[in-house]
Amino acid sequence: MKRSNQRGAPRDKGRDTMSAQSNWQVRRLAGSLGAEITGLDLNEIAAGDEAGIEAVMAQLLEHQVIFFPGQKMDIDSHVALGKRFGRVESHPNLKNPFTQHNEVFELAATQGGVADEWHTDITFEDQPSIMSILHMVTCPEFGGDTMWTNLNQAYQELSPPMQALCDGLTALHDAHPHNREDIMAVHPVVRVHPETGAKALYVNEHFTRRLVEMNATESKVVLDYLTSWVKNPRFTVRYHWTPGTIAIWDNRCTQHFVLNDFEGERIIQRVTVMGDVVEPAQPSPWESWVRPGRLSATTRLDRQLNRYMKNKSAESAES
Ligand SMILES: O=C(O)CCC(=O)C(=O)O
Numbered sequence: 499m500k501r502s503n504q505r506g507a508p509r510d511k512g513r514d515t516m517s518a519q520s521n522w523q524v525r526r527l528a529g530s531l532g533a534e535i536t537g538l539d540l541n542e543i544a545a546g547d548e549a550g551i552e553a554v555m556a557q558l559l560e561h562q563v564i565f566f567p568g569q570k571m572d573i574d575s576h577v578a579l580g581k582r583f584g585r586v587e588s589h590p591n592l593k594n595p596f597t598q599h600n601e602v603f604e605l606a607a608t609q610g611g612v613a614d615e616w617h618t619d620i621t622f623e624d625q626p627s628i629m630s631i632l633h634m635v636t637c638p639e640f641g642g643d644t645m646w647t648n649l650n651q652a653y654q655e656l657s658p659p660m661q662a663l664c665d666g667l668t669a670l671h672d673a674h675p676h677n678r679e680d681i682m683a684v685h686p687v688v689r690v691h692p693e694t695g696a697k698a699l700y701v702n703e704h705f706t707r708r709l710v711e712m713n714a715t716e717s718k719v720v721l722d723y724l725t726s727w728v729k730n731p732r733f734t735v736r737y738h739w740t741p742g743t744i745a746i747w748d749n750r751c752t753q754h755f756v757l758n759d760f761e762g763e764r765i766i767q768r769v770t771v772m773g774d775v776v777e778p779a780q781p782s783p784w785e786s787w788v789r790p791g792r793l794s795a796t797t798r799l800d801r802q803l804n805r806y807m808k809n810k811s812a813e814s815a816e817s
């Protein structure tokens with residue numbers, strides 16, 4: 499049976515998985531999520547047998563974001579590690595002028611690459627990313643920490659009436675931060691984790707634009723509330739980087755945010771595992787909002803949603 503708790507869910511570990519991690523030291527970093535793991539070489543896991551990958555996945559499901567300090571990974575091994583978990587892809591919208599590897603995405607602070615708005619990666623796609631694997635290549639002497647928040651806990655600590663409302667909603671996401679408002683996807687506001695069965699509050703201030711079943715002003719108030727609720731410090735962990743650290747996070751139940759409080763360069767490289775299917779807590783019992791009445795100045799608030807709905811019905815008519 500699937501189990502769910504605030505921390506994600508430890509899954510039953512087979513004997514091989516247990517022995518693969520018998521020398522690991524796992525140190526929890528906060529009450530809500532996050533653990534630092536030492537005593538292993540991720541290069542060996544990338545090249546090794548299935549038990550090592552299973553063990554990493556078990557730790558990820560339990561802690562939602564895991565950190566491996568002191569690793570010495572080159573790009574090939576980083577990509578190989580990602581491929582052990584699924585299909586890897588570079589960033590769909592952002593150009594990557596810094597590396598030759600097209601599966602790797604690089605962010606350099608001096609080129610404007612600081613992700614200082616709370617988000618889950620790539621939620622503007624129909625099938626967003628399952629997990630991200632980050633290599634901290636260059637980090638500042640002070641500052642530049644990254645925070646993660648636990649979206650299972652954020653959901654669980656909503657009141658029952660708010661949970662019931664959210665369970666039946668969906669939300670429109672777009673790639674506006676990359677100047678691509680035309681790339682849109684609709685996802686449930688509450689999703690069910692395919693492996694742990696835990697429900698997560700799946701809206702983020704970076705990519706989520708609109709609650710589909712509500713009018714625009716209701717949507718704004720509720721979405722503002724939910725996207726600020728997930729930032730409750732009690733749901734978070736904050737990580738201070740050292741060069742060479744590898745972090746792996748589960749995009750199905752977390753958001754993250756970079757503190758833009760540093761000087762000089764900060765470079766990260768990311769391999770992104772794709773192919774997520776977003777399962778709702780329940781099908782929405784409500785129709786999508788279509789603003790009744792004639793066109794007016796406030797019609798602009800519904801224009802993007804209407805465009806999305808039109809595109810979708812054109813697509814389904816074609817197929
Ligand atoms: O720079 C970081 O710590 C995280 C950047 C980020 O948002 C990402 O790689 O998805």
Ligand SMILES: [Fe+2]
Binds near residue numbers: 619754
């Ligand atoms: Fe990100």
